[in-house]
Amino acid sequence: MSPEIFKENWELVVGLEVHAELATTTKLFCGCLNQFGNEPNTNVCPVCLGLPGSLPVVNEKAVYFAMQLGRALNCTVNRSVFARKNYFYPDMPKDFQISQYDLPTNSDGRLDLPNGITIGIERAHIEEDTGKTTHIGTSGRISGADYSLVDYNRAGVPLIEIVTKPEIHTIDQAKAYVSELRAILLTLGVSDAKMEEGSIRVDANVSIRDIGETNLRTRCEIKNVNSLKSLGRAIDYEANRHIGLYENGESPKQETRHWDENAGRTRSGRSKEDAEDYRYFPEPDLVPLNPSKETITKIDQELPELPAERRKELLDLSGAKPSDIALLVERNHDSFATETITSGGSPNQVIKHLVNNLPDGLGQLTPQTLAQLAQMEEEAKITNTQAKKILEELVEQGGNPSNIAAESGFEAIDTSEVENLVDELITSHSDEWERFCAGEKKVQGFFVGQIMKATSGQADGKLINQILNERSAKK
Numbered sequence: 001m002s003p004e005i006f007k008e009n010w011e012l013v014v015g016l017e018v019h020a021e022l023a024t025t026t027k028l029f030c031g032c033l034n035q036f037g038n039e040p041n042t043n044v045c046p047v048c049l050g051l052p053g054s055l056p057v058v059n060e061k062a063v064y065f066a067m068q069l070g071r072a073l074n075c076t077v078n079r080s081v082f083a084r085k086n087y088f089y090p091d092m093p094k095d096f097q098i099s100q101y102d103l104p105t106n107s108d109g110r111l112d113l114p115n116g117i118t119i120g121i122e123r124a125h126i127e128e129d130t131g132k133t134t135h136i137g138t139s140g141r142i143s144g145a146d147y148s149l150v151d152y153n154r155a156g157v158p159l160i161e162i163v164t165k166p167e168i169h170t171i172d173q174a175k176a177y178v179s180e181l182r183a184i185l186l187t188l189g190v191s192d193a194k195m196e197e198g199s200i201r202v203d204a205n206v207s208i209r210d211i212g213e214t215n216l217r218t219r220c221e222i223k224n225v226n227s228l229k230s231l232g233r234a235i236d237y238e239a240n241r242h243i244g245l246y247e248n249g250e251s252p253k254q255e256t257r258h259w260d261e262n263a264g265r266t267r268s269g270r271s272k273e274d275a276e277d278y279r280y281f282p283e284p285d286l287v288p289l290n291p292s293k294e295t296i297t298k299i300d301q302e303l304p305e306l307p308a309e310r311r312k313e314l315l316d317l318s319g320a321k322p323s324d325i326a327l328l329v330e331r332n333h334d335s336f337a338t339e340t341i342t343s344g345g346s347p348n349q350v351i352k353h354l355v356n357n358l359p360d361g362l363g364q365l366t367p368q369t370l371a372q373l374a375q376m377e378e379e380a381k382i383t384n385t386q387a388k389k390i391l392e393e394l395v396e397q398g399g400n401p402s403n404i405a406a407e408s409g410f411e412a413i414d415t416s417e418v419e420n421l422v423d424e425l426i427t428s429h430s431d432e433w434e435r436f437c438a439g440e441k442k443v444q445g446f447f448v449g450q451i452m453k454a455t456s457g458q459a460d461g462k463l464i465n466q467i468l469n470e471r472s473a474k475k
């Protein structure tokens with residue numbers, strides 16, 4: 001595949017690290033509730049407060065969720081070992097975080113984007129979340145704060161950190177990756193995946209290189225990105241900053257940077273630690289996770305149908321545009337579409353209505369009524385405009401499309417009747433007709449308008465145009 005050009009001769013290289021909170025009832029190593037929005041420091045105990053003498057016990061459900069996600073991402077599920085990641089910060093009362101290091105639960109997977117591009121997954125490991133600090137003062141940061149508040153409700157909440165290979169080369173791919181990952185998390189039910197509540201958090205490793213260059217240059221890790229829009233803006237800003245430095249004969253230094261949404265720029269944070277700075281070592285209070293072959297087989301059997309398979313199914317059935325299909329799967333309307341089409345609705349009409357006319361939900365509509373409506377439209381018993389009106393009624397109150405059509409006076413106008421009207425109009429407006437035949441586009445509207453007027457808008461616009469074209473071809 002030819003490389004994507006980010007700007008002039010530069011190629012963008014992005015790797016994403018997504019932290020997703022697992023939707024367990026309790027925390028990763030204790031029985032405290034895993035719940036967002038409670039009074040600060042109410043879901044805490046000696047284990048998640050790191051009090052001396054307390055011991056962690058791993059949450060089986062969290063491990064199951066992590067392995068399920070691993071399999072959904074085509075990873076190998078390995079024998080894995082928890083490790084202590086040592087560093088000091090007030091939101092982490094133990095002074096270390098229990099994570100995984102050289103032996104993660106999942107490795108070597110991939111995620112297929114709706115447009116066919118595959119992004120490699122390096123690993124997806126289990127770790128505990130930290131507490132939440134709020135720095136009071138004008139800076140909003142720990143330096144310069146008057147004082148800081150800390151809430152340990154989040155400390156010990158189970159996380160899965162999914163790390164891609166540096167294989168993302170456009171901003172759209174980065175966004176598509178996060179949306180697809182979200183869709184998978186939601187389908188599995190392993191995370192509520194709410195970006196706005198911080199259930200998923202994205203860090204982006206950004207670097208830039210010459211087109212055709214194969215080595216990786218210095219990257220910066222951008223934190224604090226909490227929407228897809230910010231992700232795009234942050235990557236764009238950072239990539240351009242790197243290009244600016246290289247073009248000036250300088251180069252970026254490896255560091256963590258924070259995205260400032262209001263200023264629309266990244267700011268330097270701490271210089272990036274290397275793994276050795278964390279003095280990782282195996283967690284002595286926990287045994288390795290070593291799933292049997294049977295466990296993995298069971299997980300595979302229990303995997304629900306994933307978004308990519310759902311898209312493929314609807315594509316095979318309808319032949320619709322991939323972007324329309326992706327949208328319907330995202331809205332969870334794909335099985336409705338499948339059922340409507342198998343009930344006899346023409347794929348074109350069904351997909352068109354679901355994509356364009358039903359973004360706010362289906363209400364009282366059923367696959368059978370939509371199929372019937374699509375048939376009536378396909379057989380030109382009603383016009384597009386009439387179909388839309390009937391659809392509105394079906395969504396609001398349900399009912400039978402043919403009855404609604406009859407009640408609304410949407411009687412089909414016979415093709416021969418429209419033909420007669422067109423012929424009369426051609427005779428009475430010969431000047432306009434000459435101009436139409438000479439290819440003057442705007443007269444077409446005149447003819448369609450006149451017929452619509454004569455039939456109180458009940459004629460089918462497509463049919464009128466078809467007759468006009470036939471007549472002019474014969475001339």
Ligand SMILES: [Zn+2]
Binds near residue numbers: 027156
């Ligand atoms: Zn606890």
